[in-house]
Amino acid sequence: MKTFNPDAMGEKLLRRFAGGTSRRGILARLGLALVAAPVFPVLPVSRASAAKPDRSxxxxxxxxxxxxxxxxxxxxxxxxxxxxxxxxxxxxxxxxxxxxxxxxxxxxxxxxxxxxxxxxxxxxxxxxxxxxxxxxxxxxxxxxxxxxxxxxxxxxxxxxxxxxxxxxxxxxxxxxxxxx
Amino acid sequence: MMKVQGKSPLSARARYTAAAVSALALLGSVPAAHAADPLQPDPELEAVTLSAPKPSWVFVERGFVVPGNSIYDTETGKMLGMVEASTLSDLSIDPAGKAYYVSESIWTKGWRGTRQDMITVYDSATLKLKTEIAIPGRILIGGRKFNFVIADEGKTAYVYNLDPASSVNVVDLAKGKFVKKIELPGCASLMPVTGVGFSALCSDGSLATVKTAAAKPEITRSAPFFSATNDPIFDNFGYDGAKQTAVFLTYTGQVYTAKLGATPTISEPFSIQAAAGVSPADTKPLDVHWYPGARQGLAYHLGTGHAFVLMHTGEYWTHKESGTELWELDVAAKKVVKRIPLEDPASAVAVTQEPNAKLILSGESGTLHILDAKTFEEKFKLEKSAGGVLRTLEP
CATH class of the missing domain: 2.60.30.10 (Methylamine/Aralkylamine dehydrogenase light chain)
Incomplete structure (x- = not known):
């Protein structure tokens, strides 16, 4: 009978993650995030200042x-x-x-x-x-x-x-x- | 033999003199007669008594500073008496017509000392104190019809309390005893619901209904149907105890009707302005419309289902402004059937529940105006008689 085994599930997830990534790949993605960071504030996301009421x-x-x-x-x-x-x-x-x-x-x-x-x-x-x-x-x-x-x-x-x-x-x- | 009238032996001058003396004697005898029969001192009389309250009577809360509720008969325009009350108190009328109830707060040393909250009971014939029923608290505000209401054909009273937590005190009027306190967070303005308890308007835009009989009162809420902060319902609304209905009016002029019960139902709203053929109002600044307003801006005639609403022109958030027009709204037909301009802008309106109903308007000038509700002819204009909330007898 198949029973719930969290250890096996965790191992499976980690092996899948390791197989699809590399140390170089992680560094590349972090670098991209650092370069793109200044652009974040202008992206169309909800910000507190966007809710500034109209005082006209x-x-x-x-x-x-x-x-x-x-x-x-x-x-x-x-x-x-x-x-x-x-x-x-x-x-x-x-x-x-x-x-x-x-x-x-x-x-x-x-x-x-x-x-x-x-x-x-x-x-x-x-x-x-x-x-x-x-x-x-x-x-x-x-x-x-x-x-x-x-x-x-x-x-x-x-x-x-x-x-x-x-x-x-x-x-x-x-x-x-x-x-x- | 023919009687010949002989001449008087006196001369003409002497006759005149004699006549003048006689006349003076006669004049002198008038005060002499009064001196012999002076006015009697007034007997010691009992104070005037009243009949049971009549549908033609109106009870005028005298305002924020001056206590008491003056009684006027709209048939005669005469003041009949005054129900004693302290400032910021609330009046209710015994449906059996035997008593007036005043929910009030006093202190043992004027405004100092120990606070005492009570329902003070006055005999409706003599207007003399009958008894007091102690209660554990009540709101200090005045000017509201629905903070002290009577239910169960006069057997029960509900007293709203804010200290500043919100609750309702249940009082057994038949036994003259406080029964229990029911916590009612976020809700106020009480409507008796037959066989259930009461309903109240709430800050989440719902109508709460409280079953009071159980040891632990059960509070249920309708789905929210109005915005309590953006377009609130005026807490002096229309209520029909016999039919168990209420007519709610919002700041922008939306009209809701509610069928009260264990599970109340609330209608889709309609605009009172649209019902009058003018543009519906909104909440936007700079938009000038007709808006409902005033302190007690709606009177509901139960027999006809017509509401009388005080209206003014202006922008939003002017909901306390006195009415410069009175609109008669046929609620079921969703139609304003009459618009009456008011020379003396009114802060409160009430209607007597008679077939030949009269409207009572509290003018800004301090004058109480009594109008025929069919012809709108002014029957009486009572100076220095207006004040706070107006109450009439409701079946």
Whole structure:
């Protein structure tokens, strides 16, 4: 009866490989690969850079086309593309800092916003400042790529004061996390 | 003998003087009579009570900052009362008409201290507190119809929770007790499914259905049918509990109908814009179309199967913009039968479930507009009365 013999199979494979190759042949093929190497990047293969998004004005949302990078107390400041609520910049805090006495939520919803100065997309964490009454100044509602409750991390209506002493919503900051 | 009227012995001047004195005496006697009979103090009266909720009533969530749900009768335009509620709470109406349920969160020291989540039960006649049912948590958001829903003819409540993991708290309203928590990762917006439990929309573009009766709840998902990130379904959708159907609308205006059940079926979508004879919308920047939008942009009249949708013109990702037109969509016929321009752009729309239905619109100006849903004639214009989500009685 014929049984499974891995040793015999391995020997058979190696003998077939040795019979069809030579040391000179291997060297020739390695040499060819070294010579051809500079050509690889231009071959039509999938590369990370090929997925670079289109940042032309035609590909930008209304918000991104009209965004500015000078005044963070205005709703059209570029980081606010998906913010909702009072801007902490108008409430005694800053773009990424809470007003006095308020507590920064450690978690947040996020947005992907385009900086008009360098054309790059950045991940923005909208971290609520909590523990004080609603500031109710500079109320903005950016809706770029903002979705519904079943994708909560992209929904800007949720009160994101999780992990803070108080869940009372005061205002929202826009913390730059990195390039998107 | 003929009676001869004799002349008065007084002179003319004297007669005038006497008349004037008599008149003054008479005038003087008026305040004298009132002083003898003053207004009585008001008796101590009980507060006004209400009938069971009527199909013509609308419950207006007063908004993000101001708590409470104001009740208006769309027949008279009068405010009838207010269901007490804390901010970011959710209201549901007992189908038997005996109670109002408020899913809410409060803290022992205002916004500080120990958090307490509960369903607060109010008597529908007196609007007084009946009882509280403690629950282990709920989402803080407000402005959504489907985070607190009542099922099983009023016996069960489902409360959506985000902490920030996603789950549903099941409450036995008949016994006044929390039953269990069901983890529901990646899904939200609850639709009661008769004899099964509930369904919910999910981030993978599917509809999850949860059989709640088993000790370990069974969650099944439909095949994905929409893009939750590129063309999401608005989470204030149309729901018909009696027929067990739902009408879903996406940001671009695709309309799906779902037949709910243990294994739900979802229709092929159609474009609301195409149903109106205009170009279907897409997600491309710089393409200006009619888009659905607003906070509560769809109202569904169960009797006629017509949806009323708030529409605006603009580019994609403008889904929170108030509607400048209201489109009446015959869902089964896939036809927009009427387009109504709105002078006061509306952030929310609701419809009463009556044969002579009324539309209720929350205007950006803060005015609540009540319209006849057949003629679109404005019946009432109630200033400073608009707010958040609008709720009407549903059979």
């Amino acid at each position: 004005p035609e590909a930008k949302t209304t918000f991104a086309r009209n965004a500015q990078s000078k005044d963070d107390t205005k709703c059209d400041y570029w980081r606010y593309c998906a913010i909702d609520g009072s801007l902490c910049s108008c409430c005694g805090g800053g773009l990424n800092r809470c007003p006095p006495g308020a507590e920064h939520s450690p978690v947040s919803w996020v947005g992907t916003c385009i900086n008009p100065d360098d054309g790059r997309a950045y991940l923005i964490a909208y971290r609520d400042c909590c523990g004080k009454a609603y500031c109710n100044k500079c109320d903005c509602d950016g809706t770029d790529r903002e979705t519904q409750l079943y994708v909560p991390q992209l929904n800007n209506d949720v009160i994101w004061c999780f992990g803070t002493t108080s869940m009372e919503y005061h205002c929202s900051t826009a913390v730059l996390v990195g390039t998107a």
